[in-house]
Amino acid sequence: MSSTENINNSTKSALLQNQMSVVGSHTPKSEDTDALEGTNISNTTKYKNATLEWMCCAPCIWLRTSTTVHKIAITAATILVTALLVASPILFLISTAPSRLPKECFSSTDECVSTSPPPIECTEIICQAVADSIQGNINWNLDPCTEFKNFSCSGNIRTTKTVRSIQGTVDTQMQYLLQHNTTKGPFRKLGRLFSSCMRQTTNSSTIKFILEQLGGYLPTGTVGPTSISSLIKKMLKLGPTPLIDIYYDLSYGRRPQVLLIIGRPGTSPPILEKNIRYSGPKAPPYEFKNGKYKLLKKLLDDFLPNELSSDQKSSEKETISTFIDELNQIRVEHTLRGFWNSSVLYNISSLQDIYPLLNWTDLLPYKWNNPIVVRSPDYIKAIEELLVKYSTRVVHNSMLILFTLGILPPDNPNPIICTRATMWALPDVTSAIFVAHHSTRDIKNAIKRTNLIFKSLKAYLKRAPSLKGAALVKLSSLRIQSQPWNGFINITYAAKDLESMDISSDDWFENILKIFGRNKIDPTSINIDKNSHDTWAYPIISKVFYDTLSHSIVVPLSVMLVPYFDDRLPPYLQYASVGVHIAKEILRSITKSFEDKAIRCVPESVKVFSNHSQMEILIHSGGMQISYHSMLSITGPLKGMARLPSLNLTPTQIFFLVTSQELCEESNYIGIDTETADFEHILIWLIAQGGTASEVFKCPSGSVMYNQKTCNVL
Structure with a gap:
């Protein structure tokens, strides 16, 4: 029965009770009844009735006056009240106990019967595009329980539809803007700097x-x-x-x-x-x-x-x-x-x-x-x-x-290398151009979703039993900074700032030395006010980070504008992408060191790296755990999460696939060889720790993913 029906029924019941109370209040008393029946009653009839009444009420008089009966009644009432007091919590727990969650059985090959109908399918165009992107990286011929990296990040069958790394996407966008929007006008000096890089x-x-x-x-x-x-x-x-x-x-x-x-x-x-x-x-x-x-x-x-x-x-x-x-x-x-x-x-x-x-x-x-x-x-x-x-x-x-x-520049000049170098040299100006390329509506919506996910992640962590004392205090005071800096929003200010720079040489090296000299500022020339502690991110640098001195999680705009974070998509995609990035930095903000746990938990393949890398991998694992369980605590395994079209995967399976694919792309971008056995080992270990992946993919006992579940960060 729906909630609307319940409300209607309860309303009807209340009205019916009111009507009954009104009728009861107008029911005639016994004296009134006698009067209505008439007054022409003989005395003989009255005496007969009185005798009959006395004979019927004799037991009642005895019950009223007997002390023994009174004691028995009081004892019985006491026992009844005590029984109700003891039983009511048990009845309450039984009535409010959660029912068993339905199994995620969307595939026709599953040997189970779903206790509820499968969720609806997302019909938005972007849902189909995201489904194609995820599917473009999957190798269906492999078993995710044993070869999760090659199953989820199959580079051999990658198509043009697959989503690239966040920073790689920003680089491509900025390359187009530098090559087409800086040949003339207020940003021509930016184009000159880009050209000097190409000739260096x-x-x-x-x-x-x-x-x-x-x-x-x-x-x-x-x-x-x-x-x-x-x-x-x-x-x-x-x-x-x-x-x-x-x-x-x-x-x-x-x-x-x-x-x-x-x-x-x-x-x-x-x-x-x-x-x-x-x-x-x-x-x-x-x-x-x-x-x-x-x-x-x-x-x-x-x-x-x-x-x-x-x-x-x-x-x-x-x-x-x-x-x-x-x-x-x-x-x-x-x-x-x-x-x-x-x-x-x-x-x-x-x-x-x-x-x-x-x-x-x-x-x-x-x-x-x-x-x-x-x-x-x-x-x-x-x-x-x-x-x-x-x-x-x-x-x-x-x-x-x-x-x-x-x-x-970091390598021999080419358009993408010089795009990155130009962003490195003039981050303020290039950030303003990037922000101007996106609509105000999209930016506001992305910021709103980011703040909501941050609140849900904090709410989940506050309920974690292992989070106590100073860590809980730090978590409570932690805030998020997702708003772009005002200087990036005002494109006119950025153009004037660029116009005041000396970028006149065809030599990159000379131009950079002039920019560096201009960036040197006397610290006594800047006044400190109540907003001086605020930290903003450069939107062109796609990395969420925890700022120690302002005690805030700083989220750049480019991260919030990724395709998986679109408001038309189901929530598990948003938690798998931006949610994991934010959760990692929340974890970093409330704990000082993971050295001991990193040594105990992180697999042997990671030991070839530094202790710093081991802790980073452990923090990534913790971020996945926090985001995954936060998602389930808000939405439930099935409730409210629409399926992606033409993709025969459950929402929780897609969560782990998206997280894995993003990690593969980010690793490729920064130059990590993702085709090594060590990387495969690290990835399946991360996925196994990040929630209930072995259950989600129905991995049998003894499989690689089943055996990799060794560590909970919290």
């Missing part, structure tokens, strides 16, 4: 001139500088340095202070960041990847003098390459997202005493009185040990190469 070489006159200013190549037999500090000082004035990164941010709290932060740099940061990293957009933390520089060999050929013999060149190349490899390994091992292992100092002299690696007086502002935060003391110590192993001549030459590689 490793032996340009600008590179040679700058390297000579920094001291140039020091040949074998030359006595190197007594300290590397003077070279780092010169580099800081020109561009990003290879050893350290010095910038400014705010402390957390009601009365924030400006912090001078010393961190480690990377070779492939998402943007050319400003030195002031508050009161505006912020790039997400990024993982340094110990890969080979694509332009290293060509740059060394141009850097080393032609007068050197072939053996001398080979020796120099090997020495410099070895130093760079060791430095990169240190960067990988000391990748940090938060500030948990940082040390705080309060004057430059203390910094100099503890870390004599560099002459900090030359590198930091004169008379700096605010706190100094060293993000990773172990990184500084490891750098000191590395520099002792090599002569200052080798260190000097290696620093020049790393400095140049940090400014050049």
Whole structure:
């Protein structure tokens, strides 16, 4: 019976009771009845009736006056009330106990009978497109219980309909906009920068001139500088340095202070960041990847003098390459997202005493009185040990190469490489163009859905039994930042900002040095107000991240605009995509470290990577678990989740397939080899941990996925 029918029936019952009460209130009393029957009654009849009444009521009089009867009645009433008090909770629990959930039996081959009809099928055009995308990556000839990676991410049968990585989609969109919308008009300088990238070489006159200013190549037999500090000082004035990164941010709290932060740099940061990293957009933390520089060999050929013999060149190349490899390994091992292992100092002299690696007086502002935060003391110590192993001549030459590689495009110029490089160099302007490409309605709807999913994820976690104490307090105060920065919404402001820049050279290297110099801002020139702690994401960088200092989950617009997050799609697709990304960062925000659990839980195949990678994989697993169970707690396994057309899969199966396919695409984008046995092992382990995948795919006992369920993060 429907709820409407219940309401109607209850209303009718109430009306009927009211009518009965009205009739009862007008029923004549006994005296009135006698009067209505008439008054012509004989006395004899009255006496006979009185005698009959006395004979009938004698037992009633005895019952009223007997003390024994009174005691028996009271005892019986007491027993009855007690029985009702004891039985009522049991009756309540029986009446409100949830019924057994229906099995997900949509396939005709299932050996079960669904206790309810299957959910409706989504008829929107986008549902068919998403179904085609998911199906385009599936190899139906394989068993998901044993070969889940190859079942869900079959690259051999990939079609043009399949969804690419989020960042790859952004790169493609921005490439089109740069090639078609920047040839003239207010953004012509952006097109000029893009064109200078396409023409960049490793032996340009600008590179040679700058390297000579920094001291140039020091040949074998030359006595190197007594300290590397003077070279780092010169580099800081020109561009990003290879050893350290010095910038400014705010402390957390009601009365924030400006912090001078010393961190480690990377070779492939998402943007050319400003030195002031508050009161505006912020790039997400990024993982340094110990890969080979694509332009290293060509740059060394141009850097080393032609007068050197072939053996001398080979020796120099090997020495410099070895130093760079060791430095990169240190960067990988000391990748940090938060500030948990940082040390705080309060004057430059203390910094100099503890870390004599560099002459900090030359590198930091004169008379700096605010706190100094060293993000990773172990990184500084490891750098000191590395520099002792090599002569200052080798260190000097290696620093020049790393400095140049940090400014050049990451690979030989082509349209997609230069698109990424242009976004890296001018993230504010390219972000404004990206935002302008999307309608205000779509942006508002995406933000609304993101905030709702964030609330549901938090609500689920608050009910987790293992979440207690400080973690629960942090979760309660955690907020989300999904609104785009106002500077990205005003396209006119972005055009004026671009017009004020000097991008006049045909040489990429020269243009980037000018942009870097313009980005250097005096921290005392920016006033701190109540909104200074707010953090915004660059919409062109498709990475959700947790910002430690503002204690917020920052979601870029590009993540919210993915096809799987469309409001016309069933909720399991939204939880499988954006929900997992947000859940991972929520988990990161409430826990400091997963080292112990990572060692116990993460499979042996991951041990070839660093501890950082192990923890990242564990956090990804936890994000899947949180998003999956949050989805079920809101919608139920079947309720409200329409099926995708022409795809014979249950909603929960699609959840795990979409999560797997997105992970494969993102891994391919950043250069991880997804065809290795290690990756296959990691992926099926992740899927097995991320909920009830082995049950969803009906994996038998003893199958790979069934046996992989070993760890719950919460």
